[in-house]
Amino acid sequence: MPSPLLVAVLVIAFAFEFINGFHDTANAIATTVYTRALSPRVxxxxxxxMNFVGALTSEKVAMTIATGLVSVQLGLHVILAALLGAVAWDLFTWWFSIPSSSSHALIGSLIGATMVFTGGPQDVIWEGVLDKVVIPLFTSPLIGLALGFVFMNLAFEAFADVTAHNANSFFHKAQVASSMFMAYSHGNNDAQKTMGIITIALVSAGMLDAGAGVPLWVKVLCAAMMALGTAIGGQRIMKTVGQGVTKLEPAIGFVCQTASAIAIEAMTALGAPVSTTQVLTTSIMGAGSAKGIKNVRWGVAGSIVTAWVVTLPATMCLGALFALVAERF
Structure with missing residues (x-):
């Protein structure tokens, strides 16, 4: 029988995945909905x-979280503290419609909680944090920006002699495929972070052998909770991403979804947990700037970038705070 503390960890972990759906899965469909290629329900x-399919495809990102960031077996109360720190940050940024990174919130909170648990930074695998978190934090959005810009220019050239009506009709249909690709890549990367945390908890509780991988039931439940979160709370972040950065058209929607999915899949292959929010937003910026710099609302983009930079240190502090409380009780 699982201990009450393990049950609490699982409940908060699945709650985090649900809240993650507010933030990130909405991004996979935001451009499709706002260009009316698909109805919100469909x-x-x-x-x-497609999140389900993506979530069941690989375990590289989950194992990065489970084994590549800290070198000590954590107590369940520490894992619970890390989850609470990430949940607190996600709820704060969701309430203010800030598309921050749930991925980096979870990682930052885990690092902060671990440092309190071990009494210092010595058991954090800083090389792994640098290679799998910090470098992708900056490179993946830049890749999205570059691909969005390049793909949009290619689209301009390919459809230069096509009427606006026919071009929009084509991209409306093409967006259905690109949104599915985007949702798949999201599941293949983002859904795995909570899987990694749950895997750590199961190993810590002695219910799973270290290195055994992620149980199938964990994958399925994480994907289900993320989808539920999207259905209930995704509209707030969807509005910021879909309308706040640039004026969306079917061509831009197709381009930014395709560019984002390619960038995310590349990072997933490396086992790097990246932010769907960041990559999609910069892809939209890249596609929008291909039509002219003035087509991007740089003030909105700047506030989003600020949230990205602040997320890791802020959640390290939150994770440490919750761990201090957990240590006392």
Whole structure:
């Protein structure tokens, strides 16, 4: 029988995945909904289906979280503290419609909680944090920006002699495929972070052998909770991403989804947990700037970038704070 503390960890972990759906899965369908390529209901259902497929495809990102960031076996109360820190940050940024990174919130909170648990930074695998978190934190959005810009220019050239009506009709249909690709890549990367945390908890509780991988039931439940979160709370972040950065058109929607999915899949292959929010937002910026720099609302983009930079240190502090409370009780 699982201990009450393990049950609490699992409940908060699945709650985090649900809240993650507020933030990130909405991004996979935001452009499709706002260009009216799909209705919200159809977009959500199809996104949920592709999230399931993506979540079951690989374990590289989950194992990075489970084994590549800290070198000590954590107590369940520390894992619970890390989850609470990430949940607190996600709820704060969701309430203010800030598309921050749930991925980096979880990682930052885990690092902060671990440092309190071990009494210092010595058991954090800083090389892993640098290679798998910090470097992808900056490179993945830049890749999204570059691909969005390049793909948009290619689209301009390819459809230069096509009427606006025919071009929009084509991209409306193409967006259905690109949104599915985006949702798949999201599941293949983002859904795995909570899987990694749960894997750590199961190993810590003696219910799973170290290195055994992620149990199938964990994958399925994480994907289901993320889809549910999208259906209930995704509209707030969807509005910021879909309308706040640039004026969306079917061509931009197709381009930024395709560019984002390619960038995310590349990072997943490396086992790097990246932010769907960041990559999609910069892809939209890249596609929008291909039509002219003035087409991007740089003030909105700047506030989003600020949230990215602040997330890791802020959540390290939150994770440490919750760990201090957990240590006392």
């Amino acid at each position: 977009a959500i259902l199809s996104s949920a289906a």
